[in-house]
Amino acid sequence: xxxxxxxxxxxxxxxxxxxxxxxxxxxxxxxxxxxxxxxxxxxxxxxxxxxxxxxxxxxxxxxxxxxxxxxxxxxxxxxxxxxxxxxxxxxxxxxxxxxxxxxxxxxxxxxxxxxxxxxxxxxxxxxxxxxxxxxxxxxxxxxxxxxxxxxxxxxxxxxxxxxxxxxxxxxxxxxxxxxxxxxxxxxxxxxxxxxxxxxxxxxxxxxxxxxxxxxxxxxxxxxxxxxxxxxxxxxxxxxxxxxxxxxxxxxxxxxxxxxxx
Numbered sequence: 678x679x680x681x682x683x684x685x686x687x688x689x690x691x692x693x694x695x696x697x698x699x700x701x702x703x704x705x706x707x708x709x710x711x712x713x714x715x716x717x718x719x720x721x722x723x724x725x726x727x728x729x730x731x732x733x734x735x736x737x738x739x740x741x742x743x744x745x746x747x748x749x750x751x752x753x754x755x756x757x758x759x760x761x762x763x764x765x766x767x768x769x770x771x772x773x774x775x776x777x778x779x780x781x782x783x784x785x786x787x788x789x790x791x792x793x794x795x796x797x798x799x800x801x802x803x804x805x806x807x808x809x810x811x812x813x814x815x816x817x818x819x820x821x822x823x824x825x826x827x828x829x830x831x832x833x834x835x836x837x838x839x840x841x842x843x844x845x846x847x848x849x850x851x852x853x854x855x856x857x858x859x860x861x862x863x864x865x866x867x868x869x870x871x872x873x874x875x876x877x878x879x880x881x882x883x884x885x886x887x888x889x890x891x892x893x894x895x896x897x898x899x900x901x902x903x904x905x906x907x908x909x910x911x912x913x914x915x916x917x918x919x920x921x922x923x924x925x926x927x928x929x930x931x932x933x934x935x936x937x938x
Contacts, residue, residue, distance in 0.1 A: 686844065686898045687798070689733070692891045693758030696734050699892045704736040706744055709820040709934070713789050714744060723747030725788045730777045730809070731755075731795030735763030738770050751787075753780070755798075778804040782812045792821040796855075797848040803858045810862040813937040819864065820934045827851050828871060828929035833883060834895060838907035841895040852931045864935030872930045881920035884911050 689696070714722055725748040729738050732752030742750060751771045754760050760772045775781040777792070778801035790809050799805045809819050826832070826845040835842040850858075852869040859867040887908060890896045896904055915922075 686848070687894045689756040690758035692897070693734070693756065693762050695891050696759065696762065697736070699889070704740045706740050707737060707791065707793075709791065709932075710741050710789065711744065713818055725749070726786060727751070728753065728782070728787045728790045728812070730780070730790065730792045730805075731798065732763060732772070733759050733795070735760075735766050735770065735772065737791075737793060738763075739766045742767060742770065751782075753777075753782075778802075778808060780805075780808045780812055784811050785814050786812050788814055788817045790817070790819045792819075794823055796821055796823050796850070797845075802850055802855075803861070806855075806858045806862045806864075810859075810864060810937060815937055817937045818934065819859070819937075820932065821855070822930060822932050823849060825849065825852060825871060825929040825931040828873070828931075829927055832927055833924060834887070834893075837887070837910045838896065838899060838903065840899040840903040840907075844898050845895065852933065855931070855933045856935075859933065859935045863937070865938045867933070867935035869931055869933040872932065874928050874930060876926040878924055878926050879920060880911065880915045880918065880922045880924060883924065883926075884908075884915060884920070887911060 710727075717725070722745050725745060727741075727745065727748055727750050729752045732738055732754050735752050738750050738752045749771070750769075751773065752760075752763055753773050753775050754763070755774065755776050757774055760774055764772050773781065777795075777799045790813060796802065796805070813819060824845075826835075826842060826849050832842075852871065856867050856869050886892065887896060890904060
């Protein structure tokens with residue numbers, strides 16, 4: 678086990694047992710993974726080695742597993758509590774503990790590496806990008822996904838809990854910088870896409886969501902005082918306008934990808 682560098686803002690060991698209790702934690706097969714497999718034969722797929730960095734409770738790898746029979750799947754996370762939840766879900770997936778910026782893995786070992794919604798937790802983001810390049814095989818692919826607060830500063834949670842935007846702008850790297858570090862590390866065909874996602878909701882729905890503070894890392898990150906002030910704002914608006922008042926949820930997701938030549 679490698680030494681874990683930097684203390685993240687959120688200790689997921691404390692909420693690991695509750696992490697899967699929210700319905701949005703469920704996963705579908707990763708379309709980037711499917712696209713990668715579509716370029717290969719069944720024989721080639723059976724010999725692949727695939728890694729999910731920051732795998733959390735393992736839901737994405739468990740969902741991906743049937744798509745790649747025979748392949749080696751590894752889920753790495755720095756939080757022991759999250760891995761404790763992941764391991765019972767699949768005994769044919771390896772679940773090591775490690776730091777994304779100092780990967781305890783040999784060079785040129787993986788064909789496909791993904792990192793979903795945890796890049797902001799990594800303190801040394803350029804270091805992690807270099808590490809991913811190091812452990813990828815020639816012809817391998819890296820895909821990362823995360824939210825992009827630079828594109829959605831009017832997001833509903835930011836209006837009621839403005840301290841979350843302050844932290845998010847510090848922690849979530851702009852897409853251009855992500856791709857820039859990928860190119861510096863040696864990746865080819867590096868680029869990014871932005872997906873703007875909207876959904877209908879009500880003030881009552883929003884209140885229910887933010888009352889479960891453990892369900893949102895952004896709410897855990899802010900101070901208790903800032904959290905309570907935001908919750909009071911939500912409840913005051915419900916009292917003024919009614920809980921059925923419509924609002925539109927909105928988030929922007931950045932997808933960055935690159936290949937090792």
